[in-house]
Amino acid sequence: MERGILIWSLLLFLALNIAYSYPNTTLNSIQDLKDRVHPLSTSQLSLLYWLASEIKNIDNNNIMTFNFDPTRGDYGSHYYKNIERVLPPLLNNIGNYYTLGNLNLTNALEFPEYVTKEFLMSTHIAEKLVNNRQRLILHAIWNHHSTMFITVDQVYLTQHYPPNWRRGSEYDPVNTYRITPNLLREIQTFQTLSATDIQNQYGIQIGPTNQIEDPLQRLALFFKMINNLKISIITFCYSNTKQRRRRAVSKEECDDLKIKLEVKTTSEGTARISWDDIPKRHLNQDVFVVLYQNKDSEIQLATTKIIEASGNFTTTAALNPGLQVRLHKSKTKWLTQKIPGEEIWRGLEFHDTREIPVGIRGYDASLQLYVKDGKASARLYVRNSFTDWMDVLKSSWVGFYSNGNTGTSTCYTWQWAVYFSKETRSDIPEYDVYVYQSSMAMSPGVHARFILWKKSGEKARTSDWEIQRPAIINVNINGYDASLQLFVREGYACARLYIKKSFSDWMDVFQNSWVGFYSNENKATMEYDENMWQWTIKFSKEIQSDIPDYDAYVYQSYRAMSPGVQARFLLSNKIEKARTLPWEIQRPADSKSPVDINGYDALLQLFIKGNKASARLYVRNSFTDWMDVLKSSWVGFYSNVNTGTCYTWQWAVYFSKETRSDMPDYDVYVYQSSMAMSPGVQARFILDNNEKARTLPWKN
Known part of the structure; x- marks a missing residue:
């Protein structure tokens, strides 16, 4: 009997300890990461590295604020109930736990590429499961007294049990760690160190250059600080490390990693395929870029054969979430026709938003720009404690603008905020979400503003669509x-x-x-x-x-x-x-890359010859009557993208034919202008006073 009671007591003790398995390991430094987390994956480090980059402030009491709101669903974050009791219970029900890092969620595409790329590159379900186990959990508190912002006082790094354990989405308490602000500070400091400081402080040999321009290269250096880390192919290729992997990594694999396949927007709200860094060994074959409806679809919306390592192709497909570009080898159909064959590479899915929402100053609400069916749209997030928002903001409206230089009253279209439609969102219980799809085609530079009618004016403005956030240089x-x-x-x-x-x-x-x-x-x-x-x-x-x-x-x-x-x-x-350096537009491809001449089997390219701005026309040789069709077309050279007056021009039919044996499917014509080439110069193709193509501004 006594033995039975002893066994029962022991089982009860173990059950209680399992039920309340609070993290007993605290990570206070990078050295703690190296010493106490085994094994340590690159996925875990990528999340920590990203979180450190998002720190807005850490006060004297170690209370943190970040550049995002975990309670609003930013980066796919969502409420965590702590059912497994992996974390300490919340005292007096102050705040809530929020988890983020699930790369299967649509909003997770807001993460930088270094967080998502390894997961999205995974070709097998088992590999995806392994690369999507890691999570961050934040204890967030909404401060709504004098100022409205989210504070975080606890951060945890955890992961799901391995898939073969059949524990579903439970978190593993053995691999759950408390992360201190000091560790995040140390990682954040590393992100700003020069190459020389990294070599001196951490003993990492970077090589002959002291520049660390590529984010993946800096991340790879961070990974090299961790001893015995089994690095991924991504960081292996960017680190120039001699560390061994499970198998040899070829130069071809590393070259493929640099391929960029993206979906961009045109001025009409349709999808533009953009490609860059296509390896020469692929170009030596016949290759195609193909636009698909989404990553799981085999429906081809647009196809074009490519002849250069970088370029763009305009499609008629409306811009929508999920669109994906893939690179294919060619295969022969009906003896002579070349069509897309075996898949070589695929880009990321297109995400309907570019950035997390921006706060509406003075109110428990925020504004987000997104795209649907090629149209500029807006999403309002209203904290559900702001119950009288329709009365308070009854005269407010959201306007859509073509660029940042236009005044408040010169919007393309607008809508009263109270007329937005409510959207069902079970993933963010602390917010009500309202949406509106405008009649304005999404294009580069478009943004939305939240305006109070004849009172305090503009209260929020989203970032311009496809505008780059350049490195903020002092x-x-x-x-x-x-x-x-x-x-x-x-x-x-x-x-x-x-x-x-x-x-x-x-x-x-x-x-x-x-x-x-x-x-x-x-x-x-x-x-x-x-x-x-x-x-x-x-x-x-x-x-x-x-x-x-x-x-x-x-x-x-x-x-x-x-x-x-x-x-x-x-x-x-x-x-x-x-x-300072001028604030810049993003360049989706090299300024020297050809651009499509809209509606025709031809391309326009800006290049330099004898220090003069020059243009090259690529005309598909099946377009035999191009001189008749385009007889009234001309190419103009402009000093910058904002000017409507060309410096000089030439009729397209007067371009000189160039001998190019490397492109049998195209005839090539060139013209050297009298304009000195300089940064910002642009070429445009005009037909009957209608612009059909413009190159990116020249960049040395």
Whole structure:
């Protein structure tokens, strides 16, 4: 009897300990990662690396704020009930747990490529399951008293049980770890170190170059810090490491990893296929790029044979979530016809949003731009505690704009916010979601704004569609221990000053200095945008600087951020001491790549010859009557994308034929203009006063 009671007590003790298996391992440093997590996967490290990059602030009490809202479904995050009791119970029901990292969810495509690529490259279900086990769990609290933002005081790294254990979606307590802010700080610091500092501090040999330009290369260096890490093919190819893998990795596999197949948008809201870095060994065969309805579909929406390593192809398919580009070998049909055959590579699925939602200033709500059936659409997220939002915001509206330079009243179309349709979303219980599909075709530069009617004006602005967030680079203020940075916040151009703490009298020295915002780099010093400047001593101090030994001061202008915008630092005597790089449009392919001439079997390419801007026409040799069809067409050369006046031009039929034995399916015609080539120069193909093609701006 006593033995039975003892056994029962032991089983009860074990059951209680299993039911409440709180993490007993805390990771406080990179060294802890190396020493205490075995095995440590690249998927786990990628998630931690990403989370560190999203830190907005860590206060003196180790309370964290991030650049995203886990309670809103950003990056596929969703509510976690902690049924397995893997984590400590929440005291007084303050806040909730949220999990993120499930790469099967649509919103997970918001993650950077280094987080998703290994999973999306997996070809077998078993491999996908293994590469999608890792998760982050955040304890998030909504602060709605004086300011409205999400704070996080606990972060955990965990994973599901292995698939063959048949434990479903349960988390494994043995492989659950508490992550401290100190570890995240250390990873974040690594992300800003120069190549020299990485070599000196961590003993990692980078090679002959001191530049770390590719994000995957920097991530690979981070992985190399972890001893005995079984790296993936992705990081192997980017790290130039001699570390062995399960099998040999060929140069061809690494070359294929660099292939870029993307879905972009045209000015009509249709899909444009974009490709880059196609290896020469594939181009030496006949290869096709094909647009599919989604990753699981075999329905081909558009097909084109490619002849260059980079390029674009305009389709008639409406832009919709799920679209995917694949690269195929060719096969012969009916003895002579070439059609797509064996698949070589596939790109990521097209995601209907570009960024997470932006907050509507002063309200428990946010705005997101997305695309549906090729049309610009908007999504409103309203926290369900904001129950009277329809009364409070009854006069508010959302407008759709073609670019950042247009005024509030010059929107293409608009809709009252209270007329948005409610969307059923069970995955984010703390928000109600409302949507509206406009009549405006989605195109590069389109964005949405949230406006209060005749009151406080604009309250939110999304990023421009397909506008790049360039690397935010600090430029030195000549002669002083300070630097200037241009960045964007809520769609507006902003400046940040970094002042070295030892430069204690900077306010006296810079008493009459100011920062101006300019629409482009060709503007003179006093041609800054109207009322778009501020005295530097009136900049607001940030609570915490992201650069040690420096204080940070910021100013948000009223100038909408757009391509070409620049900030400059000037002293009172109008002497310029610093200027940032212009804010740029994303280049989906190399500026030297051919672009389709819309509606015709021909391509236009900008190139340089004898320092002069030149153009090349590729005409498919089956297009035998092109000189008759395009007899009134011409190619113009322009100094930049914003000008409507060409510097010089030439009729297309007057181009000279070029001998090209490497492209038997095309005839090639060239023209060298009198215009000196310089950054920003562009060629356009015009037919009967209608533009049919324009190259990307020239980039040296």
